[in-house]
Amino acid sequence: MSRRTTPQEDFIRGIWKENPVLVQLLGLCPTLAVTGTVDNALTMGIATFFVLLGSSVLVATFKSVIPKEVRISAYILVIATFVTIADNVLHAVVPEIHKSLGPFVPLIVVNCIILGRQEAFASKNTVGRATLDAIGTGFGFIITMMIMGSMRELLGNGTWLGYPLFGAHFEPWVIMVLPPGGFFTLGFILLGIAWWKGRTAVPVRPRRWPHGVTTEVGGSTS
């Protein structure tokens, strides 16, 4: 909070450098649970985006009115309201997808990404910056959900958004649409990111301390 960030940084941060799922490892429950198909993943991403944006704007607007003692309760109230609205709208507009998402739409209430952004950012910054931050983080979440959903649906079902891509001879890897497939996919993506970051990091050399003790300094990869 010490250094002012530019609007671009506010926006981009949530997508890449501080991607909520891939870097902060938050919101893993929906990431693992509802990314079996692309349409489920996309709907979940959009619902979370909507809740995050609405909550951030409201919390940033009313941050001076909310006493700090009840701020978490107030955030939860705001988030729960938006989640209930999203749940009802999904039920009315896309009933089939709403059915397949099951309890995970109401569970957005306890998604750490949303409460985390309220406490860490929206409650301390202007409405404009909170909005940009929410849009960036929301997009970061949607993108991750889409990557997960695409990989799992393609390999596990041979389709993308319901369209068959591999022809009749493709034997689906059923495990990819089952819960273990979620763990495998997320694990490989995180592995890829760790490799990408390690690739650009400066190699750590042994360092000589003044008292003649040689020690290996643990390197930070960020």
Added chain:
Amino acid sequence: MSEQKLPVIETESGGAQPPPVQVEASSVRLISTLAVAGALAGMAIVMVFQWAKPRIDKHNAEVLAAAVTDVLGGAQRYETVFLDGDHFTTEPQSDTAGLDRVYVGYDANGQPRGVAMEAGEPGFQDVIDLLFGFDPATGDVIGMKVLNSNETPGLGAKITYDSTFIGEFNGVGTPLQGVKKDRAKGGHDEVVMITGATISSRAVIKIINDRLDAIEQPVDSYWSTLAPAAATSAAAKSGGSVTNAASGGGL
């Protein structure tokens, strides 16, 4: 290194300037803030709910109508009949909310086509809810559609979309017998189960048999009052219907 310095900094700052005074909000303010926020949230939710409710109800009704038409092999319209005590009636005395119900489908000529009923029991992972059509005149199941299930994708979930398996329920004698693919003898009451989804297939068969066991007698007696034409055709087609009902009730 910084850990060693930390206490020094604390004493320094503590000596130089007093800690900032914590302004505590009064309880009234806390309660009123949350109360106002809660009231506004409630209002917003009620408004959205009022907008969404008719759409959700309309969709549910459409899904049910489509499913009833589906399992009754092209019924034109259907009528909800409630089980009041031990008999079916269109106008029950008690509140309809808690009553068991079936849907009687009629064809284009206004002739009763069959009875569709919902049933649900645990499958492999979770309760399977399904709707099936039953023709009391012949004692056959004439169609089946899974409404809600949470079976294993790619395996048990096939009960909802495997057209061969669903087709097995198109005119099959009751009580149903589940058989494996290579053991099928072509009997009238045989349902060939899905390879790799035996438990889910068996669950579907059991759900239909149990439901019929429990409800076939009142359904048959309502059917006979429904349309004399249908009743006579039922009697003419087979005495099997009557014996079937009796054995079903006795089980």
